[in-house]
Amino acid sequence: MPSTRSLTALPKVHVHAHLDGSYPREAVLALARRRGVEVDLPQRSGAFGGPDGWHDVWEFFAAYGRVPALVEDLDDLAELCRALVAQEAAQGVVYLEPAVEPQLYAPRLGSLRDVTRVVLEAFADAATRHGVEVGALVTVNTDQDEAVAGELAAVAVEFAGAGVTAFGTAGFEEPSDLQRFAPHAARARAAGLPVVAHAGQTGGWECVAEAVDVLGATRISHGVRSVENPEFVQRLVEAGVVLDVAPVSNVALGIVPDLAAHPAPVLHRAGVGVTLNADDQLWFGRGVSDQYAVARDVWGFSDADLAAVAGHGLRIEGMSARTRQVFGSGLAAWLEDD
Numbered sequence: 001m002p003s004t005r006s007l008t009a010l011p012k013v014h015v016h017a018h019l020d021g022s023y024p025r026e027a028v029l030a031l032a033r034r035r036g037v038e039v040d041l042p043q044r045s046g047a048f049g050g051p052d053g054w055h056d057v058w059e060f061f062a063a064y065g066r067v068p069a070l071v072e073d074l075d076d077l078a079e080l081c082r083a084l085v086a087q088e089a090a091q092g093v094v095y096l097e098p099a100v101e102p103q104l105y106a107p108r109l110g111s112l113r114d115v116t117r118v119v120l121e122a123f124a125d126a127a128t129r130h131g132v133e134v135g136a137l138v139t140v141n142t143d144q145d146e147a148v149a150g151e152l153a154a155v156a157v158e159f160a161g162a163g164v165t166a167f168g169t170a171g172f173e174e175p176s177d178l179q180r181f182a183p184h185a186a187r188a189r190a191a192g193l194p195v196v197a198h199a200g201q202t203g204g205w206e207c208v209a210e211a212v213d214v215l216g217a218t219r220i221s222h223g224v225r226s227v228e229n230p231e232f233v234q235r236l237v238e239a240g241v242v243l244d245v246a247p248v249s250n251v252a253l254g255i256v257p258d259l260a261a262h263p264a265p266v267l268h269r270a271g272v273g274v275t276l277n278a279d280d281q282l283w284f285g286r287g288v289s290d291q292y293a294v295a296r297d298v299w300g301f302s303d304a305d306l307a308a309v310a311g312h313g314l315r316i317e318g319m320s321a322r323t324r325q326v327f328g329s330g331l332a333a334w335l336e337d338d
């Protein structure tokens with residue numbers, strides 16, 4: 001008999017979610033209406049496995065940039081941040097760590113520091129209201145942010161322990177010269193922030209290795225192409241590197257042909273700490289709970305498997321001891337409940 005345990009009720013982390021690609025659709029449409037602007041957001045309600053609508057990824061990224069452009073002041077930004085936390089709390093998220101790129105709003109709306117402060121305040125306010133914990137992963141886009149990377153690291157360090165929980169890199173094209181960002185990553189690590197790097201999405205396992213070796217990354221956003229080298233997968237297991245994978249996103253952007261072919265089950269069974277994430281719910285139309293539905297419906301994960309995958313979230317460094325405890329007992333309760 002198929003399980004009827006609720007995947008929304010399954011306690012989970014959501015730690016690979018880009019702020020600007022994850023705002024709730026209704027909140028973005030409401031903002032656009034206030035601005036008198038038409039914004040063309042994809043409506044994706046069909047079956048899993050075939051999100052489409054873009055000619056190529058560049059068309060996708062062009063559309064993506066229109067959302068931050070709608071934000072005209074820091075109050076708008078705070079409102080979207082609060083709406084995001086509410087959306088995630090409703091999906092059973094106990095710990096949310098959005099990837100925040102204040103450089104998408106600064107200097108237009110204020111300094112990097114001011115923008116970051118407003119985002120952190122909005123997160124903290126909404127976290128209290130919705131009973132979840134929220135950290136921020138301050139993120140450098142390796143394609144375009146080299147000039148501000150040092151300043152972003154300084155902001156991350158300033159707010160370490162006061163809302164910022166990690167420092168990271170993103171970028172669709174994976175550069176081979178991560179050395180450029182190594183001093184900034186080292187500075188963040190010295191302040192106690194884990195480094196979380198995008199790698200192994202368009203680039204191969206060597207890009208994941210470089211992120212680990214050069215940036216000292218302990219978590220990888222995506223990392224799915226690690227599967228191409230079983231020896232390297234073993235190294236990830238031994239080093240305890242967590243892969244924050246995003247199955248629906250990978251299909252939408254053509255990284256894997258379909259959900260059935262996604263490497264997450266292989267990685268999970270090899271012993272890698274895999275978390276499931278939406279990446280950009282606003283664009284791919286699927287939230288974090290939906291990724292667990294993929295694991296159940298497409299990969300045939302049992303409820304014990306689902307709880308084990310959700311349980312990899314206990315390894316996320318930024319989470320407080322209190323949340324970790326509530327999360328751990330919530331997972332056990334979910335499995336016991338029938």
Ligand SMILES: [Zn+2]
Pocket residue numbers: 016018170198221279
């Ligand atoms: Zn991502």
